[in-house]
Amino acid sequence: MLASIKIGAVPIDMIFYILLLIIAYLLLDKSKYGRKVTLIGVNPQAAEYSGINTRWIIMSTYMLSAASAAVAGILITSYLGTAKSDLGSDLTMDIVTAIVLGGTLSTGGKGSVIGTALSSLVIAVVRFGLPLCFSIGTQYLDIPVGILLIVIIVGRSAFGGSRLITRLLSRFEKSGKKVPEI
Secondary structure, three states: OHHHOEEOOEEHHHHHHHHHHHHHHHHHHOOHHHHHHHHHHHOHHHHHHOOOOHHHHHHHHHHHHHHHHHHHHHHHHHHHOOOOOOOOHHHHHHHHHHHHHOOOOOOOOOOOHHHHHHHHHHHHHHHHHHHHHHOOOHHHOHHHHHHHHHHHHHHHHHHOOOHHHHHHHHHHHHHOOOOOOO
16 A cells, blocks of 8 residues: 555655655765764774764664665555565675676775765666567576676776776876866
8 A cells, every 4th residue: 555655646665765865875984884884884993983883883783774775665566565584685786786886885985875876866767778679588687787797896896996086187187188077
Protein backbone atom coordinates (compact mmCIF):
# COMPACT_ATOMS: atom_id res chain seq x y z
CA MET A 1 0.00 0.00 0.00
CA LEU A 2 2.91 2.36 0.71
CA ALA A 3 4.27 2.02 -2.83
CA SER A 4 0.99 3.16 -4.38
CA ILE A 5 1.05 6.57 -2.63
CA LYS A 6 1.78 9.52 -4.90
CA ILE A 7 2.04 13.21 -4.15
CA GLY A 8 0.82 14.77 -7.35
CA ALA A 9 2.58 12.76 -10.06
CA VAL A 10 5.63 11.96 -7.89
CA PRO A 11 5.76 8.51 -6.27
CA ILE A 12 6.51 8.30 -2.54
CA ASP A 13 9.72 6.37 -3.29
CA MET A 14 11.14 9.41 -5.08
CA ILE A 15 10.06 11.68 -2.22
CA PHE A 16 11.93 9.45 0.26
CA TYR A 17 14.98 9.37 -2.06
CA ILE A 18 15.11 13.15 -2.27
CA LEU A 19 14.47 13.55 1.46
CA LEU A 20 17.24 11.12 2.42
CA LEU A 21 19.54 12.76 -0.14
CA ILE A 22 18.97 16.20 1.43
CA ILE A 23 19.49 14.84 4.95
CA ALA A 24 22.71 13.06 3.93
CA TYR A 25 23.99 16.17 2.14
CA LEU A 26 23.33 18.43 5.10
CA LEU A 27 24.73 15.91 7.57
CA LEU A 28 27.89 14.97 5.67
CA ASP A 29 28.76 18.12 3.74
CA LYS A 30 27.48 20.97 5.91
CA SER A 31 27.98 19.87 9.53
CA LYS A 32 30.75 19.26 12.03
CA TYR A 33 29.72 15.61 12.14
CA GLY A 34 30.45 15.24 8.41
CA ARG A 35 33.84 16.87 8.81
CA LYS A 36 34.64 14.42 11.61
CA VAL A 37 33.57 11.47 9.45
CA THR A 38 35.86 12.72 6.66
CA LEU A 39 38.78 13.22 9.03
CA ILE A 40 38.36 9.72 10.42
CA GLY A 41 38.31 8.42 6.84
CA VAL A 42 41.55 10.23 6.04
CA ASN A 43 43.49 9.21 9.14
CA PRO A 44 41.77 7.63 12.17
CA GLN A 45 44.81 7.99 14.42
CA ALA A 46 45.24 11.69 13.69
CA ALA A 47 41.51 12.22 14.28
CA GLU A 48 41.80 10.42 17.62
CA TYR A 49 44.82 12.54 18.61
CA SER A 50 42.96 15.73 17.67
CA GLY A 51 40.24 14.94 20.21
CA ILE A 52 37.56 13.34 18.06
CA ASN A 53 35.78 10.41 19.68
CA THR A 54 36.35 8.08 16.74
CA ARG A 55 34.54 5.12 18.26
CA TRP A 56 31.35 7.15 18.70
CA ILE A 57 31.54 8.64 15.19
CA ILE A 58 32.13 5.23 13.59
CA MET A 59 29.29 3.66 15.60
CA SER A 60 26.89 6.49 14.77
CA THR A 61 27.82 6.22 11.10
CA TYR A 62 26.94 2.53 11.15
CA MET A 63 23.67 3.34 12.93
CA LEU A 64 22.72 5.96 10.31
CA SER A 65 23.61 3.52 7.54
CA ALA A 66 21.43 0.84 9.14
CA ALA A 67 18.52 3.26 9.49
CA SER A 68 18.83 4.24 5.82
CA ALA A 69 18.98 0.57 4.81
CA ALA A 70 15.86 -0.10 6.89
CA VAL A 71 13.95 2.68 5.10
CA ALA A 72 15.14 1.34 1.73
CA GLY A 73 14.14 -2.20 2.74
CA ILE A 74 10.66 -1.07 3.74
CA LEU A 75 10.21 0.84 0.48
CA ILE A 76 11.44 -1.96 -1.77
CA THR A 77 9.35 -4.53 0.10
CA SER A 78 6.25 -2.37 -0.29
CA TYR A 79 7.04 -1.88 -3.99
CA LEU A 80 7.51 -5.59 -4.68
CA GLY A 81 4.83 -6.77 -2.29
CA THR A 82 7.07 -9.53 -0.96
CA ALA A 83 10.01 -9.92 1.37
CA LYS A 84 13.10 -12.10 1.09
CA SER A 85 16.21 -12.15 3.21
CA ASP A 86 18.50 -11.74 0.17
CA LEU A 87 16.37 -9.17 -1.64
CA GLY A 88 19.15 -6.66 -2.43
CA SER A 89 22.03 -9.09 -2.83
CA ASP A 90 22.11 -8.68 -6.61
CA LEU A 91 22.47 -4.88 -6.28
CA THR A 92 25.91 -4.93 -4.66
CA MET A 93 27.91 -4.27 -7.82
CA ASP A 94 25.57 -1.45 -8.85
CA ILE A 95 25.95 0.17 -5.42
CA VAL A 96 29.75 -0.11 -5.41
CA THR A 97 29.93 1.24 -8.98
CA ALA A 98 27.69 4.19 -8.12
CA ILE A 99 29.78 5.03 -5.06
CA VAL A 100 33.11 4.78 -6.91
CA LEU A 101 31.77 6.66 -9.95
CA GLY A 102 30.46 9.37 -7.61
CA GLY A 103 33.96 10.15 -6.42
CA THR A 104 34.21 8.29 -3.13
CA LEU A 105 37.63 6.80 -2.50
CA SER A 106 37.78 3.23 -1.27
CA THR A 107 40.56 4.27 1.09
CA GLY A 108 38.29 6.85 2.72
CA GLY A 109 38.51 10.56 3.31
CA LYS A 110 36.90 11.78 0.10
CA GLY A 111 33.38 11.49 -1.16
CA SER A 112 30.38 13.41 -2.33
CA VAL A 113 26.70 12.83 -1.63
CA ILE A 114 25.67 14.68 -4.77
CA GLY A 115 28.21 12.78 -6.90
CA THR A 116 26.98 9.46 -5.58
CA ALA A 117 23.35 10.45 -6.19
CA LEU A 118 24.10 11.50 -9.77
CA SER A 119 26.09 8.35 -10.45
CA SER A 120 23.24 6.23 -9.08
CA LEU A 121 21.04 7.87 -11.71
CA VAL A 122 23.63 6.99 -14.37
CA ILE A 123 23.56 3.35 -13.24
CA ALA A 124 19.75 3.40 -13.31
CA VAL A 125 19.79 4.77 -16.87
CA VAL A 126 22.21 2.01 -17.89
CA ARG A 127 20.09 -0.64 -16.15
CA PHE A 128 16.78 0.49 -17.61
CA GLY A 129 17.91 2.18 -20.83
CA LEU A 130 19.88 -0.66 -22.40
CA PRO A 131 16.96 -3.12 -22.44
CA LEU A 132 14.59 -0.45 -23.78
CA CYS A 133 16.83 1.02 -26.48
CA PHE A 134 18.97 -1.91 -27.57
CA SER A 135 16.86 -4.94 -26.52
CA ILE A 136 19.66 -6.28 -24.33
CA GLY A 137 18.60 -9.17 -22.12
CA THR A 138 18.44 -8.54 -18.39
CA GLN A 139 20.93 -11.33 -17.71
CA TYR A 140 23.62 -9.26 -19.50
CA LEU A 141 23.11 -5.98 -17.61
CA ASP A 142 25.87 -6.70 -15.10
CA ILE A 143 28.45 -6.62 -17.91
CA PRO A 144 28.30 -2.87 -18.74
CA VAL A 145 28.14 -1.95 -15.05
CA GLY A 146 31.16 -4.17 -14.33
CA ILE A 147 33.08 -2.70 -17.27
CA LEU A 148 32.28 0.80 -15.99
CA LEU A 149 33.58 -0.14 -12.53
CA ILE A 150 36.81 -1.58 -13.97
CA VAL A 151 37.38 1.48 -16.19
CA ILE A 152 36.91 3.82 -13.22
CA ILE A 153 39.29 1.90 -10.96
CA VAL A 154 41.96 1.49 -13.65
CA GLY A 155 41.59 5.12 -14.71
CA ARG A 156 42.03 6.38 -11.16
CA SER A 157 45.07 4.24 -10.53
CA ALA A 158 46.68 5.01 -13.90
CA PHE A 159 45.97 8.72 -14.13
CA GLY A 160 45.70 9.73 -10.48
CA GLY A 161 42.12 10.99 -10.58
CA SER A 162 41.80 14.76 -10.47
CA ARG A 163 45.58 15.23 -10.42
CA LEU A 164 45.54 14.61 -14.18
CA ILE A 165 43.31 17.64 -14.74
CA THR A 166 45.54 19.75 -12.49
CA ARG A 167 48.65 18.69 -14.43
CA LEU A 168 47.02 19.46 -17.78
CA LEU A 169 45.91 22.91 -16.63
CA SER A 170 49.39 23.72 -15.29
CA ARG A 171 50.92 22.73 -18.66
CA PHE A 172 48.57 25.12 -20.44
CA GLU A 173 49.53 27.95 -18.08
CA LYS A 174 53.28 27.30 -18.49
CA SER A 175 53.05 27.25 -22.28
CA GLY A 176 51.32 30.64 -22.30
CA LYS A 177 48.16 29.30 -23.93
CA LYS A 178 44.76 30.35 -22.71
CA VAL A 179 43.33 27.86 -20.21
CA PRO A 180 40.13 26.30 -21.58
CA GLU A 181 36.95 26.85 -19.57
CA ILE A 182 35.68 23.76 -17.74
